Amino acid sequence: MTRIYRNVLSWFSLASLSLKGVPPFRVNSIIALGLTLIAAIGISTAAYAAVSSYYLDQSRLELTVNPKTGLASGSVKVTSSSATTTRIRILPKFWVLDEQSAIRYIDPPSTGFNILKNILINPLEFSLPPAQTKTVRFMVRVPDSITDAEFPLQLVFEPTSTLEELNRTDGTKVVQSVLNVVPVFTTTVYVYKGNPQPNTLIKGFTCSMDSATQKPLIKLNLENVGNKHARLFGTLFVNHQTADQKKALWDVVKLRNGNLIFVFPNVPRQLTEPAVLNKHTDAPWPSGSYQLDLELSDERNSQPVLKGSCALQVP
Amino acid sequence: MITVLRVASSFTPRLSLWVGVIGLVLLTHWLTAPPRAQAASGSATTSATLTVPVATTVSCSSTTVTAAAGNQSTTLTVTCILTGNPSQLASGTANAFMYPATLTNGANSLAVTPVATVTSPDGSINSILGSASGFSGVLASGTGNTWRIRSSCTVATTATTRSGTYTGTVQYVWSTL
Numbered sequence: 001m002t003r004i005y006r007n008v009l010s011w012f013s014l015a016s017l018s019l020k021g022v023p024p025f026r027v028n029s030i031i032a033l034g035l036t037l038i039a040a041i042g043i044s045t046a047a048y049a050a051v052s053s054y055y056l057d058q059s060r061l062e063l064t065v066n067p068k069t070g071l072a073s074g075s076v077k078v079t080s081s082s083a084t085t086t087r088i089r090i091l092p093k094f095w096v097l098d099e100q101s102a103i104r105y106i107d108p109p110s111t112g113f114n115i116l117k118n119i120l121i122n123p124l125e126f127s128l129p130p131a132q133t134k135t136v137r138f139m140v141r142v143p144d145s146i147t148d149a150e151f152p153l154q155l156v157f158e159p160t161s162t163l164e165e166l167n168r169t170d171g172t173k174v175v176q177s178v179l180n181v182v183p184v185f186t187t188t189v190y191v192y193k194g195n196p197q198p199n200t201l202i203k204g205f206t207c208s209m210d211s212a213t214q215k216p217l218i219k220l221n222l223e224n225v226g227n228k229h230a231r232l233f234g235t236l237f238v239n240h241q242t243a244d245q246k247k248a249l250w251d252v253v254k255l256r257n258g259n260l261i262f263v264f265p266n267v268p269r270q271l272t273e274p275a276v277l278n279k280h281t282d283a284p285w286p287s288g289s290y291q292l293d294l295e296l297s298d299e300r301n302s303q304p305v306l307k308g309s310c311a312l313q314v315p
Numbered sequence: 316m317i318t319v320l321r322v323a324s325s326f327t328p329r330l331s332l333w334v335g336v337i338g339l340v341l342l343t344h345w346l347t348a349p350p351r352a353q354a355a356s357g358s359a360t361t362s363a364t365l366t367v368p369v370a371t372t373v374s375c376s377s378t379t380v381t382a383a384a385g386n387q388s389t390t391l392t393v394t395c396i397l398t399g400n401p402s403q404l405a406s407g408t409a410n411a412f413m414y415p416a417t418l419t420n421g422a423n424s425l426a427v428t429p430v431a432t433v434t435s436p437d438g439s440i441n442s443i444l445g446s447a448s449g450f451s452g453v454l455a456s457g458t459g460n461t462w463r464i465r466s467s468c469t470v471a472t473t474a475t476t477r478s479g480t481y482t483g484t485v486q487y488v489w490s491t492l
Contacts, residue, residue: 052373059491081372103409103492154490176381176480177418177425177470179391183373186490262492 052183053082053159054128059186065142065193073139076187078157080128089125090136091156092116093186097264105154115140115151115191125160140191148194150228150265155187192228198302199226200263205308207275207292209315215274216285216312218255220294222269230263231299232306236275241289250290251277260299285314372398375487380470384478390430392467395487411488412466418481425481429468 056076063072080086094108094116108114121138128134138155159182204221224230234255239247253275255261263269275292277283289311296306374396380389393412417424470481 050375052371055371097492103411103490105411105413156488158486173384173478174381175384175387175425175472175476175478176379177389177391178379178480178482179377179393179418179468180482180484181375181377181393181395182484182486183375183395184486184488185371185373186488188490188492260492 050181050183052185053084053086054078054080054088054157054185056157056185056187060188060190062190062192063140065140065191067194070144071139071141072191073137074189075135075137076155076157077133077135078128079133080130082128083130085130086128087125087160088128088134089158089160090121090123091158092119092121092138093154093156095152095154097262097267113143113146113151115142115153118142119153121155138189140189142191142193146193148196148227149192150196151191151193152229152264153189153191155189157185157187158182159184190229196228197226198224198228198230198263198265198298200224200230200232200296200298200303200306202294202296202306202308203268205294205310207310207312209312210274213274214284216290216292216314218253218271218273218275218292220255220271220308222261222263222271222296224263224265224267224269226303227265228302229265230261230303232261232263232296233258233299234261234271235295235297237293237295238275238277239291239293240286241291247291251279253277253292261296287314289313371489373487373489374398377485382472384472384476385474386472388469388471390467390469392465393485393487394463394465396463397489409490409492410464411486411490413486413488414468415483415485418470418483420477420479420481423477423479423481425470425472425476427468427470427483429466 056078058074058076061074061076063074065072078088093105095103095105098104108116118141119138120140121136123134123136126134126136136155140151142149142151201223202220203223204219206219208217208219209215210217218236220234222230222232236253236255237249238251238253240250241247255271256273257276261269261271290313292310292312294306294308294310296308375393377393378391380391382389395410412429414427414429417426419425464487468485
């Protein structure tokens with residue numbers, strides 16, 4: 001705190017030299033008084049930064065288990081971008097996506113096959129000198145009893161060197177809270193045994209006018225009854241129905257701003273988002289009847305294009 | 316004849332032993348061999364579907380909050396800036412802020428409550444949700460090659476909270492799904 005006060009005061013001392021007709025001492029006194037008042041209110045902040053010190057050559061891997069050996073293997077190259085040696089630990093983690101597509105790291109199921117107990121990583125922890133690259137190899141074993149299945153996991157490359165904390169308090173009657181931030185990269189690994197396939201179903205698709213924004217709102221419910229995750233791009237064709245009941249394409253909407261929609265087996269996926277137009281970006285929707293035709297296509301063409309439709313009346 | 320039978324009966328376990336030893340040697344050699352170019356895509360059972368080098372750099376900073384002793388609720392803000400080529404990988408890029416449950420000074424602890432919002436000043440984030448352990452979400456298609464993501468948590472003190480410095484580690488995890 002004292003250091004912050006000194007720094008701020010020194011900066012303002014320099015600034016005050018340029019103020020004509022105002023004694024520097026008085027300016028400093030006013031600033032010091034103001035800062036003291038802020039401190040009396042109770043809270044002040046300081047900032048420090050941490051920068052990632054490495055990068056990976058593989059951010060996502062899809063591996064197929066060899067049916068003869070029951071093994072699948074891969075490797076990731078870790079390259080240092082730091083001026084000092086970085087120590088890195090690799091943690092295999094089990095993860096799921098919830099209904100809102102938020103990633104969650106959880107413990108694997110307590111019963112049945114546990115992929116985290118069937119993975120061999122070499123090395124698990126290592127020191128990475130500046131500008132050097134280290135290859136990390138891993139191998140996964142899946143028993144013969146499991147036929148068609150998908151196992152998602154992540155290799156988390158966690159720097160273990162601790163960061164130096166700054167701006168510690170010096171015994172005053174205050175409570176200082178410090179968060180060290182560690183940037184972490186991961187490699188997402190999908191292990192496939194047999195021939196798993198996605199099978200996504202549209203369980204609900206509605207469109208309505210949002211009373212708050214006066215813009216159309218899309219609600220989409222998806223469910224994957226297959227055994228492999230689906231990677232879908234969603235496109236919405238907005239058709240305007242004219243007075244003579246003819247349908248004309250008016251605009252195209254890319255769902256989720258063109259990003260992938262992930263649907264994992266047995267995890268219902270819900271999307272609620274405004275229909276952001278592509279051509280008529282800022283223009284209000286003209287009143288009339290609309291038909292919104294939905295198409296969901298898998299990035300890997302693993303399943304046929306899914307189609308849906310909803311009607312919308314704009315007053 | 317008896318001797319022949321003895322040899323035959325002892326040969327079977329020795330053969331399996333040798334097979335096991337050779338297998339172990341091969342496995343050890345594979346695990347400890349120096350890296351070869353394109354090792355990830357050379358195997359018949361391995362298919363790398365994403366080969367874009369992820370030369371992405373993440374720079375994170377956080378505020379350090381100092382509060383007077385007493386009942387206070389303070390906010391710590393974490394900002395991470397991604398530079399490099401995240402926009403090329405945006406369709407499957409996910410990120411998560413994993414906050415610690417408590418800050419500690421060695422003897423005492425303060426509870427950390429993640430604030431249920433994550434903001435992105437350049438609008439490059441959507442679908443961010445909060446949970447007890449942090450936040451996660453998916454990046455929207457980017458503007459250029461710089462992404463800025465902001466998250467925060469609160470730390471509450473009471474009249475009985477001991478003064479001192481409380482520290483904890485928050486992880487910012489960047490991944491491609």
